[in-house]
Amino acid sequence: MAPGEGSSFGTRLAKAFRPKASSKLQKRPRPSASASTLAEASGSPQYEIRSPSPIYHKEAVIDSQLGENLDHTALLHSLVYDDEVYDEQQLSRTTGIACHPEDHTLSKIPLPIWDAVLEYLTPFEAASLAFTTKGLLWRLSLRPWQALNHPENHQYKIQFLLTMDGYLPNHLLCFLCASYHYRIHHGSETLKPAATHNPLYKCPKAFDLPFPRTRITPRRNLPFSFVQLVTRAKRYGPAYGIPVESLVRRWKEDHWTHQSQFAIINGHLHMRVSSSCYAEPGLTQSEVRLLLFSRDDYSPYFSACAHWRDGMLMELCKCALSHIPKPADSMGQKVKDKLHQRHYDPRSIVTLCESCRPMRRCPDCPSEYLIELKNMEDRPTNSFKRAISVTRWCDLGDGLTPMSPEWAACNGELGEYDSFGAIGGRAISGMFEAHFTKEHIPGQRILNLNPRAERHSHDDPNWY
Ligand SMILES: [Zn+2]
Ligand SMILES: [Zn+2]
Ligand SMILES: [Zn+2]
Structure with missing residues (x-):
């Protein structure tokens, strides 16, 4: 040669x-x-x-x-x-x-x-x-x-x-250094809670700047490196990353239980996080806040995009909680209920109202939310209790760079993103569920999460 x-x-x-x-x-x-x-x-x-x-x-x-x-x-x-x-x-x-x-x-x-x-x-x-x-x-x-x-x-x-x-x-390409770093846990990279030190490579800038990540719940997040790993494995082969199933988790945070699920659909990583928590009827305003907001950072316990303060998300959760029927608390009420043959059944199905029942889509990022009231089994007492469940489906982008429009929009780093224009008629939730059930999910009405196009700053008390 x-x-x-x-x-x-x-x-x-x-x-x-x-x-x-x-x-x-x-x-x-x-x-x-x-x-x-x-x-x-x-x-x-x-x-x-x-x-x-x-x-x-x-x-x-x-x-x-x-x-x-x-x-x-x-x-x-x-x-x-x-x-x-x-x-x-x-x-x-x-x-x-x-x-x-x-x-x-x-x-x-x-x-x-x-x-x-x-x-x-x-x-x-x-x-x-x-x-x-x-x-x-x-x-x-x-x-x-x-x-x-x-x-x-x-x-x-x-x-x-x-x-x-x-x-x-x-x-793995490091976006802080704009360099490739050697994967120190090749193939055995594991997603861990936010507080755990979990480096995937040795990066000289690791202690200077935060790595790109998206928040899942108050104490869980998804570093962009994991989005890279699962999308690369799908794109080029298993040696390039880790299987998407390895991201799936079930965990508890205070009084909330969470379950995450992931899928790669059309080259984009999609995430679904279902969060639920037992809820008593007739909660006061401060009890509702204690139930919905984490004391750590006053953010919602469930998975929410960066725009959760702006739209109706918290208002709708409070609305849903208000529909839990109360047992009669006074003698007069008990007599009235008896006269009208209203029986209090703690396991009856609760129908939500026109406002809090429909699926909602954040207009500023590819995230969809569904709020439900469910009867859930309370294991220690073997009884059924009412619980509020909030499910979020989102599209986290193609995993190439944190500048991808979907990833940046979910994290509130993209000023201009029109989710209704970008996603079109097909719902993120519909595509995600169809991916797992292999059945066609009929389209359903999806409303705007922020119809009044409000913007609430951190100091504005309206979001709380
Ligand atoms: Zn680096
Ligand atoms: Zn309602
Ligand atoms: Zn959003």
Whole structure:
């Protein structure tokens, strides 16, 4: 094998993210002839003033079928650790110029034309263009790749790295660092309560910034890494993540019981969380608040999207609780009930009103809610008790990035999301239930959770 023929996926990337003398992000400045700017290059189109031609490993391990480099460690190391030590080792292992510009017809296109082309491309597109062939990399130089390391190009770097997701089963893309990190519990990653330290990889920014996550209940959340793991496993194969069934949980939090269920439908992770709690008739306003709101953070005990303060969600729960029939508490009431043949039956079916009975959809994110009153068995006393149940179905997006519209909308990070326009006629709840029962669920009327388009701030007492 001639020097340079071993270059491919891994080594090209390793090279791409090696700090260059002219790079803004370099830790130790080094004098270099390659510090030419785009303007200078276009002003004097000579090959010599371009940055050094690509340098490749001689000893790369190549897949005979795909021609891809199997040495993912080298690739990832360079992505994760942007350090000088690695840089020196890398240089000592590499050989000289391995790419001949004359080899490629593209080299006949003058540099100013390439510079003009680059002006029309986003940093992601320019980096992808440089990645297509060695000839193009030589012509465009390493600058499109180095540009990705600039902080303002963070999103473009993520976009570029995502194109490699299907080649890296042992790594997970970290959105804080915009790097792939090695999965330390490969295949045995487990979703744990929010208070448990549960790192999936070693991240240098783990203690500086919060990882993207979505709240399920007050003490449970779903880190985005788990959405990545289950959607990757579905997209590329089991080695890339964990099965979606491994996210399913049943747990208790104070007086509430929760049950979560997950499914990947049309490439998107969907979640259903059913929460229930025994409820007595005739609760006072403060008892209702104690029942619905967690003392930890004054958020609802059940699963709710980021817009729960804005709409009617809490108002509807209070409405549902008010429908629990009360036994007669005075002699006069007892006589009246007897006269009208009204018998108090603690197990009678309670019908909710026009307002709190229908399914509701949050207009600002793909979440649907159903409030019910149920008779549930109280195990210790073997008796039936009334309970309020709140079920939320939501679409958590395709799991590629936390910038996906569904994920961002559920977390209240997307200003403009019209769930009625985006979801259309098919209900999230209907698709989810049909996925499990394998039967067609007839469509039902879904009302707007926030018909008055209210916005309640944290200080506004109306949400409580
Ligand atoms: Zn990281
Ligand atoms: Zn009602
Ligand atoms: Zn919402």
